[in-house]
Structures are given as C-alpha cells and as structure tokens.
Amino acid sequence: MIEKIIKKGFAYETDGSVYFDVVAYNEKHHYGKLSGRVVEELLDNTRALEGQEEKKNAVDFALWKKAQPEHIMRWPSPWSDGFPGWHLECSTMGAKYLGSPFDIHGGGMDLLFPHHECEIAQSQASSGHEPVKYWMHNNMITIDGKKMGKAYNNFITLDQLFAGDHPLLHQAYPPMTIRFFILQAHYRGTLDFSNDALKAAEKGFKKLMTSIATAKNLDTSDKSSSDIPALVEKCDKAIKDDLSTSILISHLFEGVRITNSVKMGEETISADDLAILNKMFEDYAMTILGLQDEADRANNDLVNPLMELIIDIRQEARANKNFDISDKIRDALSNMKITTKDEKEGTSWTYDG
Numbered sequence: 001m002i003e004k005i006i007k008k009g010f011a012y013e014t015d016g017s018v019y020f021d022v023v024a025y026n027e028k029h030h031y032g033k034l035s036g037r038v039v040e041e042l043l044d045n046t047r048a049l050e051g052q053e054e055k056k057n058a059v060d061f062a063l064w065k066k067a068q069p070e071h072i073m074r075w076p077s078p079w080s081d082g083f084p085g086w087h088l089e090c091s092t093m094g095a096k097y098l099g100s101p102f103d104i105h106g107g108g109m110d111l112l113f114p115h116h117e118c119e120i121a122q123s124q125a126s127s128g129h130e131p132v133k134y135w136m137h138n139n140m141i142t143i144d145g146k147k148m149g150k151a152y153n154n155f156i157t158l159d160q161l162f163a164g165d166h167p168l169l170h171q172a173y174p175p176m177t178i179r180f181f182i183l184q185a186h187y188r189g190t191l192d193f194s195n196d197a198l199k200a201a202e203k204g205f206k207k208l209m210t211s212i213a214t215a216k217n218l219d220t221s222d223k224s225s226s227d228i229p230a231l232v233e234k235c236d237k238a239i240k241d242d243l244s245t246s247i248l249i250s251h252l253f254e255g256v257r258i259t260n261s262v263k264m265g266e267e268t269i270s271a272d273d274l275a276i277l278n279k280m281f282e283d284y285a286m287t288i289l290g291l292q293d294e295a296d297r298a299n300n301d302l303v304n305p306l307m308e309l310i311i312d313i314r315q316e317a318r319a320n321k322n323f324d325i326s327d328k329i330r331d332a333l334s335n336m337k338i339t340t341k342d343e344k345e346g347t348s349w350t351y352d353g
Contacts, residue, residue: 005126225258
C-alpha cells in the first residue's frame with residue numbers, strides 16, 4: 001500500500017521513514033471530509049513538535065517509521081528496518097480481511113480525527129476509492145457522571161455487571177438488562193451507568209417482555225382503536241434514522257400501552273392488526289434489537305449443549321456402523337421438528353417449529 005501511495009505522488013521518504021503528504025493529497029481530494037477539519041487551519045494551529053523536522057508539513061503522518069536500535073518492532077522494507085504507522089495498520093487489515101470497500105467501520109468518537117481521517121486519505125490515495133461506506137462512532141461511557149477509567153477506580157467489566165461483583169454495584173444485572181439499558185441511549189450519545197438507571201432499565205425490560213408475551217393471546221374485535229400500521233412505520237423510520245434505538249424503544253412502548261389497554265378492555269384490536277403488532281415486536285424488539293426473555297435465553301443455554309451431545313452420540317453410532325441407533329436419533333429429532341444436516345465441517349441443526 002505504501003508503494004502505491006508513493007507511486008501516485010502522495011508520500012515521500014525521509015531518512016528511512018515514509019510520510020503521507022497531506023497537502024499534496026488535499027490538492028486533488030478532500031482531507032477532512034469525515035471530521036470537517038480544514039487543512040489550512042490545521043497548518044496554522046499545529047504546533048511544532050520535537051523530532052518532527054523530517055516531515056514536509058506539520059500535518060503529515062507516518063506510513064512507515066524507521067526503527068531506532070532499541071525499538072522492539074522491526075521488519076525489513078525498501079526504506080529501512082522499521083514498522084508501519086498506526087493508521088496504515090488499520091487500512092491494510094481492513095482491506096485484507098473485509099475487502100475494499102467494506103460496509104461499516106466502527107470506533108470511538110475520539111478516533112474520528114486524526115485516525116479515521118488518515119485511514120480514508122491513505123486508502124483513497126492507494127486504491128483510488130474510499131475504503132468504507134459507513135462510519136459509526138460511539139460516544140464515551142461514564143459512571144455516575146464521571147468518565148469510566150482505571151485511573152478513576154470506577155472501571156466495570158461486563159462480567160462484573162453480570163455477577164454484581166463491584167463496589168459500585170448494588171446487585172447483579174442480567175445480560176439482557178444491560179443490552180436494553182445501552183439501547184435506550186443513541187450510540188453517539190454519552191452513556192452513564194448508575195444503579196438507579198440500571199434498575200430502571202431492568203424494570204422497563206421486564207415490562208416490555210411481559211407485554212410481548214401478552215400480545216400473543218389478546219382477544220380481537222372487528223376494528224382497532226389505534227393505528228397499528230402507522231406505529232410500525234414509526235419504528236421503521238426510527239431505526240433507519242442513524243440507528244435511533246432510543247426512539248424505536250419509545251415506539252415499542254406505545255405498543256406496550258396498546259397491548260395493556262386491549263387486555264384491560266379499554267381499547268380494541270382487529271385480528272389483522274394483532275398479527276401486525278406481534279410481528280412488530282418480533283421484528284424490532286427481538287430480531288433488530290436482539291432482545292430476548294431471560295427465561296428463553298436460559299433454555300437456549302441448556303438446549304445447545306444437549307443438542308451437541310446428541311449429535312456427538314449419533315456421529316459415533318454412524319462411525320461404528322450402528323445405523324439403527326443413528327437413524328433412531330435422526331427420526332426422533334425430526335418428529336420434534338429438528339432437522340440435522342451433515343456437512344464436511346460437521347453436523348448442524350435447525351428447529352422448524
């Protein structure tokens with residue numbers, strides 16, 4: 001990639017190191033298109049740093065760095081024994097494993113500039129096109145209003161949240177509660193963890209799951225009091241608007257309100273609209289947001305290893321030419337609407353109930 005960038009005139013070598021020429025690139029392309037930065041302003045405001053004299057412009061960044069004698073990382077290159085620049089590592093890995101271009105590049109908002117801006121520039125310079133279709137930058141996490149970090153002694157891992165094993169936690173919180181809590185904030189907004197917020201999320205999640213189960217068995221009428229198709233449209237609009245999960249959840253709770261009102265006899269719903277309401281919950285709460293009742297989740301945690309055991313026993317029976325046993329297992333699973341498929345990589349299974 002470096003050789004391609006040099007060949008196209010957007011990089012130069014200085015004493016064994018190779019730098020990306022931001023000014024030359026900006027004459028033909030737009031450096032700063034992701035972050036909104038302006039090269040001229042960057043040149044005016046970038047202070048001179050020690051050891052940067054070998055760069056043409058203060059805003060130029062390293063594609064390859066010559067390794068000093070004491071440096072651990074070093075590989076041979078046409079320019080020196082050295083190591084790739086941080087930005088270049090990401091661009092080459094992305095192109096190799098995801099293709100060019102690939103769909104979505106994530107990262108924290110603190111990486112938007114200069115890291116991701118530099119990724120775009122060097123990839124555009126080498127390939128002639130942008131490397132990524134969509135950039136998604138998530139915001140920071142705080143604990144009771146303070147930035148999360150080991151330095152502040154308020155760093156909480158997911159395992160600690162699940163176990164309740166942290167001085168700042170009053171109790172354990174199940175994985176689905178954590179997922180629901182995170183989804184209540186937009187991914188580009190700050191997320192503040194607190195016991196009160198987590199307890200509220202736990203309560204809200206249970207209310208949503210209860211209503212989803214209730215909606216499956218509601219009594220129907222000739223017509224509906226509420227416009228269910230319009231509610232589905234609102235859900236669709238919310239999730240398509242930069243993944244506005246918080247707004248989507250508010251619309252799902254409108255579905256909860258309708259469900260509870262119908263159950264109490266305060267509203268009516270037609271059979272067609274009830275089917276639409278249940279599909280809305282399935283599509284947006286379960287499939288898109290990935291929410292799942294904890295009891296169902298626990299059952300899956302038990303079913304999966306049991307199925308692996310059954311498949312192993314069947315495979316062993318087939319290997320020993322005990323086809324009566326292997327066929328009996330296959331037929332029994334089929335009667336339970338479980339289909340097994342034997343492939344080179346192993347046996348997979350699906351439930352068709």
